[in-house]
Amino acid sequence: SNFIDVYIYGNGFVSDVSYVSRLGGFSFVCDEGLRFSSVGDAFLFGDVYGNDFTYSACFTPFKEDAQACGMVFGLSENLTDYWVVSADLKFGKVKLWRSGVGDLKVANCGFSANKEIEITVTVSGKTVTAFIDGRLVLSHEIYDYKGGNIGLNVYNAEMNINRVTFEKDSAFIGNDEVIKVVNVTDGSFRLSDEDFTFENGYLNISEKYLSTLEADSEYTF
DSSP states (O other): OOOOOOOOOOOOOOBSOOEEEEESSEEEEETTEEEEEEEEEEEEEEEEEESSEEEEEEEEESSTTOOEEEEEEEEOTTSOOOEEEEEETTTTEEEEEETTTEEEEEEEOOOOTTOOEEEEEEEETTEEEEEETTEEEEEEEOTTOOOEEEEEEEEEEEEEEEEEEEEEOOEEETTEEEOOOEETTTTTEEOOGGGEEEETTEEEEOHHHHTTSOTTOOOOO
16 A cells, blocks of 8 residues: 655634735645745735725745745736735845836845745825834835725745734724715615725715716715
8 A cells, every 4th residue: 555644734824814816826824824935926815905004914935045025905806906015035125016017116125034024014095104024114105096905925935924914094084983884875785895985084985886876866875
């Protein structure tokens, strides 16, 4: 008889976000968290939508030649438009870049070889701020940002990813915190996070949701 040893990994991945689709690369959950590797660019896309938020994850290179890893946000519905805050371990840079455009801002940042790093991205209004291990390294305005889904990115790297946190900033009208938005006219239908945004105290309803409403009608929210 021939015997094959099989190792069953435990689920050591601690995350506020579920990653539901992948573009390129290879990923699986293991004892150390989420193992994600690729030659070239690869992406994991989450099921969470955000406009203003704080998004953080810890990355540990599995091999010394790992080049870059990053946090994806502002992902469009067709998965073609997004921003990434990327830590380029090979060249000692932190970059904010956009798909189809390239680098928007680059900052120098030293990294220790084969050591865990924590990348944190905050978005407030149109301002993106990036932190490495709690240290501010980059801030930039992105004026055509309208929110979107979030994700993870690796480039020429194999990474263990863990302790992913995601927290939306609270929205306010005056001194009142917004808990939910409902269409009172339509049977108090509750809008999803993708259906609206808040900017400067104003409620903005998405075109996608508005297209589901009847023309020449008044609605109360």
